[in-house]
Amino acid sequence: MPAVFRHADRRLVANRVLATLLVAAVAGSLLLPFAAMAPNRLVSGESVALVAALSPWQTLVLLGLALVLGVACLARPLGEHRGARTALIAAPLALLVVLYGLGDYATRALADASPAARVSQGAAFWVAVFCCALMMVDAFQRLRTPLWLCSIYALVVLGGIVALFAAGTFDALAIMQEYFNIEDAFAAQFVTHLVLVGLALGPALVVGLPLGLLAHRRPGARGPLFGVLNFFQTIPSIALFALLVTPLSRLGDALPWLREWGVSGIGAAPAIIALIMYSLLPIVRNTHAGFAGVAPATLEAASGMGMTATQVLWRVEIPLALPVILSGLRIVTVQAIGLTVVAALIGAGGLGAFIFQGLGQYAIDLVLLGAVPTIALAVVADFLLQILVTVSRPAGAR
Numbered sequence: 001m002p003a004v005f006r007h008a009d010r011r012l013v014a015n016r017v018l019a020t021l022l023v024a025a026v027a028g029s030l031l032l033p034f035a036a037m038a039p040n041r042l043v044s045g046e047s048v049a050l051v052a053a054l055s056p057w058q059t060l061v062l063l064g065l066a067l068v069l070g071v072a073c074l075a076r077p078l079g080e081h082r083g084a085r086t087a088l089i090a091a092p093l094a095l096l097v098v099l100y101g102l103g104d105y106a107t108r109a110l111a112d113a114s115p116a117a118r119v120s121q122g123a124a125f126w127v128a129v130f131c132c133a134l135m136m137v138d139a140f141q142r143l144r145t146p147l148w149l150c151s152i153y154a155l156v157v158l159g160g161i162v163a164l165f166a167a168g169t170f171d172a173l174a175i176m177q178e179y180f181n182i183e184d185a186f187a188a189q190f191v192t193h194l195v196l197v198g199l200a201l202g203p204a205l206v207v208g209l210p211l212g213l214l215a216h217r218r219p220g221a222r223g224p225l226f227g228v229l230n231f232f233q234t235i236p237s238i239a240l241f242a243l244l245v246t247p248l249s250r251l252g253d254a255l256p257w258l259r260e261w262g263v264s265g266i267g268a269a270p271a272i273i274a275l276i277m278y279s280l281l282p283i284v285r286n287t288h289a290g291f292a293g294v295a296p297a298t299l300e301a302a303s304g305m306g307m308t309a310t311q312v313l314w315r316v317e318i319p320l321a322l323p324v325i326l327s328g329l330r331i332v333t334v335q336a337i338g339l340t341v342v343a344a345l346i347g348a349g350g351l352g353a354f355i356f357q358g359l360g361q362y363a364i365d366l367v368l369l370g371a372v373p374t375i376a377l378a379v380v381a382d383f384l385l386q387i388l389v390t391v392s393r394p395a396g397a398r
Contacts, residue, residue: 014075015083017138021131022069028127035102035125037109040116041174041363050124053105058097065094069135084139091139092157095132098125099161103169110172118174120365147390154383174365175372186354190373193350196268196343197336200275204332208280209325212287222288229281237342240277244270245346271343278339279332286328290321322392330385337378341370351377 013019029050038045051059068090072083106119136157140150170176179186215222235243245266252264263269294317302316344352351370358366 011075013073014078014080015073015087015138015142018069018083018087018135019073021135021138022066022073025128025131026066028131029124032124032127033122035105035109035122036120037113038118038120038174039114041118041178041365042361045118045120047122048105048109054101055104058101058104061097062094062101065090065097069094080142084142087135087139088143088153091132091135092160095129095157096160096164098128098132099164100169103164103171103173106170106172118177118365119172120174147387151383151387175368178363178365178369182354186369189349189351189353192348193337193340193352193374193377196271196275196340196348196350197333199268199272200279200336200340201329201333203272204276204279204283205329207276208283209287211280212284212325213291215284215288216291225284226281229284232277233281237274237278237339238345240274241270241343241346244273248273266347268343268348270346271340271348275336275339275343279336282328282331282335283325286324286331287321290324290328291317293324294320319392320394323389326385326389326392330382330389333381333385334378337374337381341374 033047034050034053035048036045037048054062069087072078072086072090074083078086102121102125109119110117136153140153145153164170171180211225215225232240248270249264249266255263298316298320299312302312307315340348340350341352341355344350344356351374354370355367358364358368358370
């Protein structure tokens with residue numbers, strides 16, 4: 001084919017994902033409110049556009065970064081890989097400018113306002129934040145960046161955000177005002193959330209790992225076992241919490257020593273039991289899949305070397321199955337962090353307490369004070385466990 005026709009067939013856009021995210025971010029910033037100014041915490045407030053909220057230099061910087069990201073989308077002059085590297089520089093800068101711009105607007109807007117006035121983040125803010133984050137994720141995937149380099153990059157970006165917090169950039173925002181009002185209670189509920197997740201994951205691993213091995217060793221038990229665990233997954237979380245209230249309450253009444261340990265119809269006990277029941281299926285399935293993925297030739301070679309069955313299990317099967325098992329733990333951890341929010345309905349505490357308090361008081365910023373840390377906690381846990389999965393893979397495995 002002549003060179004002129006090959007040149008004509010080239011795509012104009014090399015990275016359609018980046019282009020789509022950029023269009024979504026720009027459209028959201030222009031069409032949706034960036035912030036909301038309210039006279040108090042219970043009123044929705046008046047919408048404020050991005051251009052009205054940001055100072056001129058912030059607007060110019062964002063516009064310049066948007067142009068850079070637009071060039072990074074194109075097949076020329078940068079191409080896909082150099083465009084991805086450019087996005088890794090421009091996207092976090094845009095994210096930091098958006099974060100700083102919102103905090104700076106809140107400080108300026110509340111300077112002459114009443115003490116009860118509040119500034120909240122709008123839909124355009126969330127769209128811009130999520131689009132910038134997804135741009136970075138997409139760039140890493142295209143470049144196939146090693147996990148250790150991704151970790152360093154994430155720490156640098158996180159350090160920039162922490163620096164903004166330390167400088168008091170966000171102190172005037174409504175969500176931070178809610179935090180300052182209940183700072184001690186927030187720390188206690190955050191720890192409670194972590195404890196509930198940990199108390200659920202520990203027993204789930206102790207029970208689920210042997211059951212997964214049993215499903216691998218005994219094919220006849222696999223169907224009934226997975227059937228029961230699948231049944232647990234079909235029960236809505238709120239319904240499962242409610243079903244545990246009556247039997248645990250009566251059990252606590254019949255055995256006072258259990259009640260002294262905290263076993264009752266409400267509180268942590270039904271929450272932990274329900275979380276364990278939800279966590280079993282992914283752990284058992286991934287454990288079974290991990291052991292099933294070990295090549296029979298490898299097991300035969302280990303036996304031929306004179307290893308006993310116990311040695312084969314601990315020295316061969318478990319190390320090879322560990323990445324898949326940890327992938328199941330990764331799924332379960334993120335799931336448990338989210339489901340623990342619902343446990344606040346039965347008095348278990350955790351970050352969900354702020355979400356339901358905010359819903360009851362019609363205070364959206366209090367809802368966000370519970371929701372945003374929960375999301376951040378799930379993302380951090382997922383990232384850390386992904387590192388463990390990568391490290392646990394045998395040398396040479398992908």
